[in-house]
Amino acid sequence: MKLSTLIGTGAVVAGAVAARDLTQKKHAILRNFPVLGHARYWLETIGPELRQYIVTSNEEERPFSRDQRTWIYASAKSQNNYFGFGTDVDVEHVQGHAYIKHRTFADTLPDGHDPLSTLPSAKVLGGPRGRAKAFRPNSVVNISAMSFGSLSGAAITALNKGALQAGTMHNTGEGGLSPYHRQGGDLMLQIGTAYFGCRNDDGTFSIDKLKEVVASAPVKAIEIKLSQGAKPGLGGLLPAAKVTPEIAAIRGIPEGKDCASPSRHTAFRDVDSMLDFVEHVAAETGLPVGIKSAVGEMGFWRDLTRQMEGNKRGVDFVTLDGGEGGTGAAPLIFTDSVSLPFRMGFSRVYGTFAELGLTDQVTFIGSAKLGLPENAAVAFALGADMLNVAREAMLSIGCIQSQKCHEDTCPTGVATQNKWLAHGLDPHDKGVRCATYLITLRKELMKVAAAVGVAHPSMISANDIEIFSGDYEARTLASVYGYKDGWGEIGSQIHQDLMSVLTTKSKFNELG
Template identity: 55%
Template sequence: MQVIFDFLIKIPWWVWLILFLMLVAFRDVFLNRKHTILHNFPVVGHMRYFLESIGPELRQYIVANNREELPFNRRERGWIYASAKNENNYEGFGTDQDIFSTHYIFINNAMLPYKLPADHPNRKNSGLIPCAKVMGQFNKRRRPYRPASIINISAMSFGSLSAKAIESLNLGCKLSGAYHNTGEGGLSSYHQKGADVVFQIGTGYFGTRDGLGNFSMEKLVDLVKNNPQIRAIELKLSQGAKPGKGGVLPAAKISKEISEIRGVPLGKDVLSPSYHTAFEGIEGMVDFIEEIAEATGLPVGIKSAVGQLNDWKKLASIMQEQDRGPDFISIDGGEGGTGAAPPSFADHVSLPWIYAFTDVYKVFQNYKLTDRIVFVAAGKLGFPAKAAMALALGADCINVAREAMMSIGCIQAQSCHTNTCPTGVATQNKWLQAGIDIQDKAMRTNFYFVKFRKELLQISHACGYEHPCQFTTDDVDINLSDKNLAKTLATTFSYHKDEVNFGSVNELLECPHLGGNLNLEMMKLTEDSID
């Protein structure tokens, strides 16, 4: 054996390389049955697959320009990263946007901006913007809720996001006064770090299901009773990424912790249907909403992507005739995307947010119902100018998902569905999660929200308003047609937003139903550090 070993180590390295390449070539030509390229171009054909595998990274960091990438371009991501790190998020030398492109928006500033009174709370806390409406006020719920922040975190489940990511976001929401939507995966311990919570009920009824997988009102009541931070309940009808499609949670992904949180068995695939089994039809849904509200005392809303409008008209008709129904409505745009989805759904099923929201808003406006509903908007709206546009169209709150993920480190690797997220945000891999410093990422979430609200408020003041709820559909223009003619949102979508009943920010802060457990001193310190 020693003689053989001595002989082998005397063979030059280039001989070993040639032998290795000959073996690869033999495999490619004679044993490969799947790849034509490797058969026809042995050895060198592997370079093609290697370059293809790193193509997204090459385009993201080298090839694409600052405004070219989707779903979020480099300039958008850069603004989020700088805001979250409490760094300079300004840009110099003017915009590099194509301001004559179709759907480009212009915000119409006033000749003289709004002047803050000397005693105005935004003089000390310029990121403080409570919602102008109260969830559950019209329907006289026992525990109405006014969100302390106009910008909040959209539905993302534990399981979809990692434990450390959820905990970071919740702590960040606590610091900034925002609420945190649980997503349909149930209320985990990571959602219980001090922030207000909107508990979402999906078709799988995770966290509120009985042994047979059916909805259990008793479990929901116990959950709300034992967790007073739950301030509202959202009934998920569909989501923008894949409306009308259910999902399967594979047995391999169900840990003991996820099993306990979701109320599902270990060792078995769990089906999340495309439809609800707890009710039938629109009237049944309204009955179900009222039953939940009566049992829990909380405001109850619905979340949906939008396509056909007949059911929305039926819902509005029932609400007008019977004075009951959802307290808030979350409209999710078809461009949404934290959930894994088939490309055919993500690309084509359901309307983009701007078309979806305007269609639904007009339905409820025709039935004179907009004053009793808090409209929540979601769909790539996590930027001040886009939020201003959404509020001008009639939204009352903005929910952000992927933008919030970026604030804690997401780099848009688009591997959320593979459990290999390199930043540990959207994976259950313990090693990849280990890089997340929860306290640091919580503060980054806080800074993102505060800077977002601060800039949105500055835009509002530039337009002559004290609060963003005062934006109207005449305050924003949008480029239209192949001639890129700009028209107001009112002209483009054929309606004027109904006026919101708003007095002053001080009145909102004095509301007994205000959530957020606002630590104004903490927010003041945050603002001082920003300025």
């Protein structure tokens, strides 16, 4: 066959492949990079072999290892997410690794026949303080705060569609409530230091605008962001070039002008005034109101618990972020060294509440790489009532950990405002994948709870997990973080209420 014929045939084939890639909606990489994108999937297929002999092991990559990403991808696609031929972990030498202790006998186990693996929160959000719109969250796993602007409209749409299908909440992030958040999924509205979407012209907070936003969408709770794990204590600047008409309208800021987010709130200045602000927002909206923060110095938390003790004022929930959080781009010093890692920070804050007997009054939400079953189980054992997942949710809708979030060049269209790149992400298909991942994570948590011999992950205790501390040595989670007897366990009344809910749900599923 002549060379010219071969070239012509190749061009026709390439053209056909390109046409198919551009019109299909399942793979953002192929839609954005037709023909060339197939190389990525070929390399992915032989990746384990390449790493085994040339590069790294399945456990060495960061921030998410290859095994972790494989589990998320397979879970999101309803594929087999099991691993064969044993673990890649050096089980007798990896310090910090968690080992969950199973029980031989158990009285009550999770409902393993629930197709959606509905896993409600043990606590009623806003219940202890009698909020008008207190409720029991349908899912202990929810989507964490990621703003439109940081993520594309297509990505936000996919996440909210996933939240709707999985029955979870979707945190808006501090960038305001966009049209992309309005796909039917329940929302947690985040208020940041710039008060986007609920601010006056001078940048101060407006309760009237907040109430308008809340009334316009299925907002179930309000989260006041004090800081986040990726860049605690650091403000931000949205340059004029990025303040498009759409973003300006959503955030309530002037189009085409620099917009600075201060590092601290202006609506309050200390714990006392913050609690006044919380109660004001709760009274005006009827919604549960909480705070989100990374953990640094502990004076703030001691002051907060002292002022909540025996007082009618208080937060309904606390979202605690770890320093390993990463959905916000930040200077290297902040990503590496500012704020405590999740386990250390969460345990210190939880202990501060436990010392004063306040843990049953507050719902504790954990954040920072908790969308993986092992990390999630540890969080529950430390006292978390619910989990927020961010990067794991991004991975479920197509993120490949290219770490280009801050460059606006995300190849999968997740973390970019580039319209060409974002168009590769089909919100309908990725919404299904997001929902499937969330449901699968709940299934895994139910399996872990069953192995431990309890009916719900929140009943896993700090004595049910041991942390490897050296060659052939391990300590219980309780001893590592100084937990006293009973810490991390839900109160008797909450336990009874939860068991009633789980029993009713199980009977309903049997009848269905």
